[in-house]
Amino acid sequence: RFSQTKKNDADWLLTQTAVRPLVGIVCGSGLGGLADLLKDQVAFNYRDIPNFPQSTVHGHAGRLVFGTLKGRPCVCMQGRFHLYEGYPIQKITLPMRIFKMLGVKTVILTNAAGGLNQDFKVGDIMIIKDHLNMPGFAGNNPLTGPNDERFGVRFPCMSDAYDRELLQMAMDVGSELGYSDFLREGVYCALGGPSFETIAECRMLHKLGVDAVGMSTVHEVIVARHCGMRVFALSLITNQAVMDYDSEEKANHNEVLQTAKQRAQQLEKLVSTMVIRMKHNNNYS
Numbered sequence: 491r492f493s494q495t496k497k498n499d500a501d502w503l504l505t506q507t508a509v510r511p512l513v514g515i516v517c518g519s520g521l522g523g524l525a526d527l528l529k530d531q532v533a534f535n536y537r538d539i540p541n542f543p544q545s546t547v548h549g550h551a552g553r554l555v556f557g558t559l560k561g562r563p564c565v566c567m568q569g570r571f572h573l574y575e576g577y578p579i580q581k582i583t584l585p586m587r588i589f590k591m592l593g594v595k596t597v598i599l600t601n602a603a604g605g606l607n608q609d610f611k612v613g614d615i616m617i618i619k620d621h622l623n624m625p626g627f628a629g630n631n632p633l634t635g636p637n638d639e640r641f642g643v644r645f646p647c648m649s650d651a652y653d654r655e656l657l658q659m660a661m662d663v664g665s666e667l668g669y670s671d672f673l674r675e676g677v678y679c680a681l682g683g684p685s686f687e688t689i690a691e692c693r694m695l696h697k698l699g700v701d702a703v704g705m706s707t708v709h710e711v712i713v714a715r716h717c718g719m720r721v722f723a724l725s726l727i728t729n730q731a732v733m734d735y736d737s738e739e740k741a742n743h744n745e746v747l748q749t750a751k752q753r754a755q756q757l758e759k760l761v762s763t764m765v766i767r768m769k770h771n772n773n774y775s
């Protein structure tokens with residue numbers, strides 16, 4: 491059933507735009523401005539794409555934007571789907587398979603996340619080098635169910651999920667742009683949400699080696715890697731996870747959106763420079 495939906499969506503989109511994207515970008519909470527960098531835009535509201543889920547979260551506009559970045563064809567999701575919105579996990583990740591069918595080779599995912607690493611500050615950008623898939627530990631993995639061999643193997647490897655070359659490129663580009671003071675790398679952990687973490691949960695995640703916590707990205711990464719797309723992902727640290735019973739801090743979505751607003755331009759510059767550099771390096775067919 492999902493397979494037919496994906497094919498219909500991809501075919502429908504390909505008849506509506508001449509852009510044949512090689513890069514697919516997913517914008518995290520409050521980070522939708524990335525899509526505005528695209529030139530010669532052709533944009534679709536999710537509600538107008540047959541069978542597509544709808545964005546229900548503030549800070550996720552719900553538009554699929556095609557366009558070019560210095561001549562490089564891209565497609566950008568201005569808004570993603572989360573488990574807590576009530577969608578089945580396969581529906582949340584449906585856009586990754588549509589990306590694949592559109593011809594996308596590299597996926598760039600961004601998100602807003604809480605910082606657990608005590609060296610991190612609000613406003614830091616963390617390049618994701620690995621993840622913990624908490625819903626997956628409980629059996630909620632987007633690849634659950636019959637495996638569609640046309641996309642990938644039954645048991646995909648995840649030790650190479652985050653492309654090392656792109657991670658290095660992000661560090662290099664970041665340092666050239668003068669971002670080194672707020673550029674980090676680390677491990678992202680996805681939880682189901684929508685409640686933010688308790689203090690005990692934050693302490694546990696910290697002990698497990700998690701640097702940043704959020705409610706997205708990991709499911710998309712798994713599906714993107716399953717079908718062989720290259721993955722680069724980053725978190726904007728929008729708030730410090732609360733680790734201390736004396737703290738007055740309370741995680742909230744407004745703070746997340748506020749921080750995103752403050753750092754959005756630099757994050758956009760980092761990502762767009764990388765997309766342009768990918769072309770120059772001729773990394774892709």
Ligand SMILES: O=P(O)(O)O[C@H]1O[C@H](CO)[C@@H](O)[C@H]1O
Nearest residue numbers: 518519601602705706743746
């Ligand atoms: O991961 P993104 O989509 O950036 O959103 C993050 O921000 C929201 C919480 O403020 C949650 O949805 C969390 O996952």
Ligand SMILES: Nc1nc2[nH]cnc2c(=O)[nH]1
Nearest residue numbers: 602603604703704705746
């Ligand atoms: N789970 C979770 N998601 C977030 N998204 C932005 N900040 C946070 C956070 O502190 N926790």
